[in-house]
Amino acid sequence: MVTSLLYVLALNIYVYFKQEYLMMSNASDFAVQKQHQQYSIVEYIGYNGGGTCGYCHKEEANPTNIGMWARSLSVSHYNELLDRGIRRSGKYLYKPMIANTCCPQYTIRLDVNSFRLSRAQKKVLRRMNDFLQKDVRPNERQKITEYNVVKKKTERSTISSNSQVKRVQDNEEKIPLELRKKGRKKKVLRQERAFQKMRDKGINIMEAQRIRREKEESRRRTLNSFIITYSPETFKHKLEVRLVDVNSSQFYETFQESFKLYEKYQTTVHHNASCNRNGYRVFLADSPLFSDEKGGSKSMALGSYHQQYYLDGRLIAVGVVDVLPRCLSAKYLYYDPDYEFLTLGTYTALREIAFTQELAKERPQLHYYYMGFYIHSCQKMRYKKCFRPSDLLCDRSFTWVPLEKCLEMMERYGERIEAFAPDAPVAENCPIESVRCLYKMNILSYQILLNLPDFKETETFMEEYARIVGPVAREMLLYRN
Known part of the structure; x- marks a missing residue:
């Protein structure tokens, strides 16, 4: 998810580029006219950040991310950028600098074809279903009772354990090593006896x-089995999930309703009283994405969407997502705090995973669910590691590494890991002379641009841009003026 700091940054950049917009629009018009082809056009901004961290709220002296402004961006190119640790906030593209930030951020993804529900996630789904079918809500008296029971048990166990600790410490050395190992061996011995019986037979x-294993797998409940169909005869509440294209008339018809929900969420949950319609639009409604998918036979187009959750006709949550060639990228979620008891953060994430599983049936290559960034030191972000099996992106090789291995490395060496795959080769970069540029409505390589008599290079960011963006810099257009 995007921090409030990046939200403010994106809004400021939007204001700064208001005058540039007309010039960029002309460049975009040129691109469309040329064989009716649309191009990815970006403008390099450079280092940003510093100030107060949006996660730990500490002051950061150094720039924390590298940014670009996207006038237009194909879904294919954005998917490539995601796989190099770059994400978007509105039309602002940014890559966190792991070496500089106080809270290192790693791109995290889940293969939905291998996803397995945890016990806690099943509990969230059952709670929602109980609410929809029977109007079951949290019972405050039950909560208090449960708390008192746990408290008494804890107090008893603390008193008991304090008196036992010394006994254990005094007697531990008197217990033979073989006897201490005996408990651990029991399970192995039982397994060995079972294997021997099989061999005898x-x-x-x-x-x-x-x-x-196959029998256990067949008994395992799937995510889809928890998503129940509404029946007016038996249900107390009706939950509808609507997928709305950000460029559709339906989106603009629900814009005010969505903004009001966002405003309530920000002021109640994040205590942010500076919400306004323009900021909301820049942050969550504006998108540079366009589909470059060949063929129009699919049931829905790739691009940016709002997944709206209506409970009995009332909007209670909105998930902002990008549907890309190889993944569904979850960008942001806001919800009605009055329904916090339904654990909407986890529930909507599970619905997005289920949605990705459905998309994969039509587009087999689209089977990843990107959850934004994983931040090990941020307690609010740690829930993401519960969606398994997940991978983190190595910031040097840009290869994917199993989450379990990454967590082990962070526990051993600290959370600032620039190479989760130290033995993997360094990621391929784009040669600077091959960077594709847009200059005075002309498309040309950087090598040719340097030889133009009316162009004088005054910037020093080209090598950095080629390194950050990678091979896709040969295809996207870097706007130069």
């Missing part, structure tokens, strides 16, 4: 284990 152990 001529049963193939490997095959028996495979069959058992």
Whole structure:
């Protein structure tokens, strides 16, 4: 998710580029006219950040991200940028600098084809279903009772454990090592006896284990099995999930309603009283994305959407997502704090995973769910590691590494890890002379641009741009004036 700091930054950049907008629009018009082809056009901004961190609220002396402004951006190119640690906030593209920021941010993704529900996630789904079917709500008296029971148990166990600690410490050395290991061996011995019985009966152990795993898998409930269909005869509440294209008339018809919900969420949850319609539009409504997918036979187009959750006709949550060639990228969520008891953050994430699973049926290559950034030191972000199996992006090789391995490295070496895959080769970059530029309505390589008599290079960011963006810099247009 995007921090409030980036929200302010994006708004400021929007105001700064108001005058540039007309010039960029002309460049975009030129691109469209040329063989009716639309181009990805970006303008490099450079280092940004500093000030107060949006996660730990500490003061940051150094720039914390590198930014670009996107006039237009194809879904394919944005997918490539995501895989180099670059995300968008409105039309502002940014890449966190792990070496500088106090709260290192790592791109995290989930393969929805391998997703397995945890016990806690099943509980969230059941709570929602109980509410929809039976209007079951949290019982404050029950909460208090449960708290008192837990408190008494904790007090008893503390008193008991304090008196036992010394006994254990005094007696531990008197217990033979073999006896201490005995408890750990019991499970292994039981397993070994079971294997021996199978051998005596001529049963193939490997095959028996495979069959058992398949049976357990068949009994495992899928995410889709928890998403129930509304029945007016038996349900107390009706939940509707609507997918709205940000460029559609339906989006503009619901704009005010969505903004009011966002305003309530920001003021209540984040205590941000400076919300306004323009800021909301820049942050969550404006999108530079366009679809460059070949063929129009798919049921829905790739691009930017708002997933709106209506409860009994009332908007209670909105998930802002980008549907890309290889993934669904979750950008932001805001919800009605009155329904916090439904754990809407987790519930909507599960619905987005289910949605990605449906998309994968039509587009098999689209089977990843990107959850933004994982921040190990931020307690509010740690919930993302509960969606498994997930991967984190190595910031040097831009290869994906299993989350479990990354967590082990962070626990051992600290959370600032610039290479989760230290043995992998460094990621490919774009040669600076091959960077594709847009200059005075002409498309040309940087090498040719340097030889133009009316162009004088005064900037020093080209190598940095080529390194950050990578091979896709050969295809996108870097706006130069």
